[in-house]
Amino acid sequence: MTALIGRHTNKIDKKGRVSVPKAFRNALSSPVSEERGASTLFSGIYLYRSFKYSAIEGCGEAFIQRVVDSLDELELFSDEQDDLAITLLENSYQMAYDTEGRIFLPVELRTYAGLSDEAIFVGRGTRFQVWQPEAYNIHNKNSFERVRSQGATLRLKKLQEGFDQ
Amino acid sequence: MTALIGRHTNKIDKKGRVSVPKAFRNALSSPVSEERGASTLFSGIYLYRSFKYSAIEGCGEAFIQRVVDSLDELELFSDEQDDLAITLLENSYQMAYDTEGRIFLPVELRTYAGLSDEAIFVGRGTRFQVWQPEAYNIHNKNSFERVRSQGATLRLKKLQEGFDQ
DNA sequence: TTATATCCCATTGACGCCCATAAATTCCCA
DNA sequence: TGGGAATTTATGGGCGTCAATGGGATATAA
Numbered sequence: 156m157t158a159l160i161g162r163h164t165n166k167i168d169k170k171g172r173v174s175v176p177k178a179f180r181n182a183l184s185s186p187v188s189e190e191r192g193a194s195t196l197f198s199g200i201y202l203y204r205s206f207k208y209s210a211i212e213g214c215g216e217a218f219i220q221r222v223v224d225s226l227d228e229l230e231l232f233s234d235e236q237d238d239l240a241i242t243l244l245e246n247s248y249q250m251a252y253d254t255e256g257r258i259f260l261p262v263e264l265r266t267y268a269g270l271s272d273e274a275i276f277v278g279r280g281t282r283f284q285v286w287q288p289e290a291y292n293i294h295n296k297n298s299f300e301r302v303r304s305q306g307a308t309l310r311l312k313k314l315q316e317g318f319d320q
Numbered sequence: 321m322t323a324l325i326g327r328h329t330n331k332i333d334k335k336g337r338v339s340v341p342k343a344f345r346n347a348l349s350s351p352v353s354e355e356r357g358a359s360t361l362f363s364g365i366y367l368y369r370s371f372k373y374s375a376i377e378g379c380g381e382a383f384i385q386r387v388v389d390s391l392d393e394l395e396l397f398s399d400e401q402d403d404l405a406i407t408l409l410e411n412s413y414q415m416a417y418d419t420e421g422r423i424f425l426p427v428e429l430r431t432y433a434g435l436s437d438e439a440i441f442v443g444r445g446t447r448f449q450v451w452q453p454e455a456y457n458i459h460n461k462n463s464f465e466r467v468r469s470q471g472a473t474l475r476l477k478k479l480q481e482g483f484d485q
Numbered sequence: 486t487t488a489t490a491t492c493c494c495a496t497t498g499a500c501g502c503c504c505a506t507a508a509a510t511t512c513c514c515a
Numbered sequence: 516t517g518g519g520a521a522t523t524t525a526t527g528g529g530c531g532t533c534a535a536t537g538g539g540a541t542a543t544a545a
């Protein structure tokens with residue numbers, strides 16, 4: 156499976172639909188058919204509110220399946236270890252592609268991410284995020300600067316350590 | 321269709337009926353027919369009072385069967401777990417779908433969950449819950465915030481890879 | 486009968502399916 | 516190597532189908 160990498164900006168139409176980038180569809184679809192056979196023929200993705208950002212987070216069948224498997228099926232009292240998995244399942248939307256590879260963006264998620272007429276898909280390896288473009292640019296700028304400065308600090312530290320010895 | 325995921329809000333009519341979401345019906349029906357053949361052709365679900373919340377909990381034939389089987393495996397489960405399983409079976413209602421995929425909500429369960437004219441079905445992987453919508457929203461808000469505040473430190477059980485943002 | 490439950494049909498509104506066009510990318514060839 | 520032609524992807528919108536809902540008719544039990 157290819158990883159989810161890069162950014163794609165797509166339009167949200169009046170019906171609230173948005174095309175999932177072809178590259179993402181490819182990356183997300185392959186593992187399912189191999190792992191579970193043609194029986195579970197769900198063609199689509201899972202969306203939920205990011206816990207950290209004002210953005211939507213998404214994943215494919217493979218990831219969700221691992222969340223499901225992490226739960227002990229026969230456990231009648233779920234312990235706190237399961238809270239994350241349960242919360243994730245409860246708050247996820249299973250969105251099927253239409254014939255053209257689009258999905259409908261649930262109102263709750265659109266509102267949460269502040270989406271209006273455009274959305275940027277951002278690859279994050281096994282998962283991806285969907286942001287309001289402006290919000291993402293700001294976030295990305297900050298993240299990049301933070302990484303850059305941290306990198307500088309790290310190099311500095313290494314240098315100091317070197318001097319110590 | 322494998323796991324129960326996401327939420328669906330449906331109306332409870334004057335007769336006390338409510339539609340079980342199609343996605344849930346699909347997810348609950350498939351494994352039964354495969355495992356047990358056409359002999360046990362029960363088309364419906366099992367409902368019982370949640371041990372933990374003021375909500376109804378539900379499952380399909382497959383899960384109930386697993387609980388039943390767990391009682392026969394003498395060494396594997398503790399007495400406490402057996403008691404739990406028995407209590408579950410004793411308190412479960414077997415509700416059949418009508419022609420349209422609706423079920424009748426037993427008064428005991430409606431009262432327990434404080435249901436009036438609407439009910440929200442919440443997927444939890446192998447099982448689901450039925451809540452009074454307002455009560456669920458409050459509960460979910462708290463759960464979501466708790467997970468959020470615990471942040472990236474939390475890890476999924478049985479999962480090598482952590483769930484980081 | 487009264488109450489309870491199952492089946493049947495009728496309505497509606499959302500969503501999936503379809504086609505038609507636009508934009509973008511690749512491919513091909515002069 | 517520039518620029519079209521062809522293929523693929525993205526976008527827009529109409530329409531039919533089916534899930535959800537409401538209510539009535541019929542069957543069963545108390």
